[in-house]
Amino acid sequence: MEWREQGIVLSARRHGESSCIVELFTEEHGRHLGVVRGGAGRRMAPLLQPGAQLDATWRARLEAHIGSYTIEPVRQRAPSLMGDRLALPALSSLCALLSFALAERDPQPPLYRTSFATLDALGRGDWLVAYLRWELVLLEQTGFGLDLARCAVTGAREGLAFVSPRTGRAVSREGAGAWAGRLLPLPECLLGQGPATPSEALLGLRMTGHFLQRRLAPALGERPVPGARARFVEALARAV
Amino acid sequence: MSGGNREIDALIDVLARLPGLGPRSARRAVLHMIRRREALMSPLARTMAHVAETARECTRCGNISTAETCPVCADPARSTGEICVVEDVADLWAMERGGAFAGRYHVLGGTLSALDAVGPEDLGIPKLVARVREEEISEVILALNATVDGQTTAHYIAEALADTGARLTSLAQGVPIGGELDYLDDGTIQAALAARKAF
Numbered sequence: 001m002e003w004r005e006q007g008i009v010l011s012a013r014r015h016g017e018s019s020c021i022v023e024l025f026t027e028e029h030g031r032h033l034g035v036v037r038g039g040a041g042r043r044m045a046p047l048l049q050p051g052a053q054l055d056a057t058w059r060a061r062l063e064a065h066i067g068s069y070t071i072e073p074v075r076q077r078a079p080s081l082m083g084d085r086l087a088l089p090a091l092s093s094l095c096a097l098l099s100f101a102l103a104e105r106d107p108q109p110p111l112y113r114t115s116f117a118t119l120d121a122l123g124r125g126d127w128l129v130a131y132l133r134w135e136l137v138l139l140e141q142t143g144f145g146l147d148l149a150r151c152a153v154t155g156a157r158e159g160l161a162f163v164s165p166r167t168g169r170a171v172s173r174e175g176a177g178a179w180a181g182r183l184l185p186l187p188e189c190l191l192g193q194g195p196a197t198p199s200e201a202l203l204g205l206r207m208t209g210h211f212l213q214r215r216l217a218p219a220l221g222e223r224p225v226p227g228a229r230a231r232f233v234e235a236l237a238r239a240v
Numbered sequence: 241m242s243g244g245n246r247e248i249d250a251l252i253d254v255l256a257r258l259p260g261l262g263p264r265s266a267r268r269a270v271l272h273m274i275r276r277r278e279a280l281m282s283p284l285a286r287t288m289a290h291v292a293e294t295a296r297e298c299t300r301c302g303n304i305s306t307a308e309t310c311p312v313c314a315d316p317a318r319s320t321g322e323i324c325v326v327e328d329v330a331d332l333w334a335m336e337r338g339g340a341f342a343g344r345y346h347v348l349g350g351t352l353s354a355l356d357a358v359g360p361e362d363l364g365i366p367k368l369v370a371r372v373r374e375e376e377i378s379e380v381i382l383a384l385n386a387t388v389d390g391q392t393t394a395h396y397i398a399e400a401l402a403d404t405g406a407r408l409t410s411l412a413q414g415v416p417i418g419g420e421l422d423y424l425d426d427g428t429i430q431a432a433l434a435a436r437k438a439f
Binding site: 049224 | 259260352357358359386387388389391392395396398399413425426427428430431434
């Protein structure tokens with residue numbers, strides 16, 4: 001068995017004295033593990049940082065085997081974010097959530113493309129909105145998509161201000177009425193209305209966090225949502 | 241393995257589990273020790289038994305030593321105003337080998353890790369914050385690895401220490417001594433360029 005494809009490094013776990021088990025996210029093969037011989041060594045370890053883009057060739061005798069990767073670096077993303085106290089935890093969060101939410105060897109091309117673009121956007125321009133939208137795509141691709149197109153009560157497309165924590169559907173200010181206090185605030189930046197301020201992004205992350213915690217995690221066997229996401233949210237909260 | 245002797249085989253088996261050794265090198269080491277029993281094997285056995293009994297974590301910094309307070313913390317000649325935060329005892333020993341730092345250390349015992357679900361409470365971060373306050377530390381040097389987990393931890397510590405008044409610094413990242421640009425990875429070149437200084 002053999003294939004060659006580019007992929008994003010999600011994690012690298014030491015295996016034996018000098019090798020690593022690397023978790024790659026590729027477009028055609030999904031989240032796919034393989035052993036990188038010498039991956040824990042001085043030359044290879046810097047190439048296997050989360051978020052790095054690799055050209056990988058996977059080989060195994062049988063499809064069911066873990067197999068081994070031969071890798072060539074395409075580009076690294078982490079080094080330019082090392083000094084950024086928000087973008088670096090966002091990169092960790094994105095990689096940890098992909099590792100947490102995706103089944104092995106299940107291709108998710110739209111999610112791969114969005115992840116690729118989001119990782120490239122981190123630390124640049126309006127990247128907080130890109131990250132928030134990425135979490136919405138993650139929820140959608142794992143079967144828990146939110147419907148933010150129209151109000152679940154009135155059907156209106158204007159004045160959307162909340163999301164129902166139960167159904168994940170948008171609710172307008174008018175439709176919410178006395179129930180507004182029980183709904184999750186929907187930040188305007190997710191409706192395409194302006195850039196995300198840190199406080200808006202925080203509102204958005206609390207909203208997506210609710211569905212990651214209450215919908216996605218139980219479906220994955222009650223595993224807790226990775227702490228890396230909570231640390232990103234904490235870092236953003238401190239920046240507000 | 242050793243020609244049928246069970247005790248010697250057991251010794252080879254234990255040694256072969258050490259990092260950097262395999263069955264073949266463990267066999268060679270055991271044979272070497274047996275041939276130099278008085279000069280090597282007996283002192284080694286005594287020393288190992290003593291260290292196994294007395295080795296412990298320093299109650300102040302987390303270094304490993306055979307006393308309650310490690311030699312670094314107990315040394316009155318070392319600066320008390322600076323703490324160098326390292327991930328692991330091996331990093332502390334590496335810093336000491338260089339001999340360039342005359343302050344004290346704090347060993348975290350790991351980094352925040354999404355993969356291994358290691359959170360701030362699993363590391364010595366609250367203890368570090370308390371130490372910086374109690375010992376009136378003027379500078380905290382974050383000497384953590386230049387990895388995603390290492391630098392995420394550094395940012396977290398920086399936030400935790402923000403209101404202590406201590407100056408926060410971190411190790412420089414760039415071209416190693418004797419390094420050739422052609423052999424460096426893109427990330428190191430990026431970091432080196434970003435941290436360039438007047439010449």
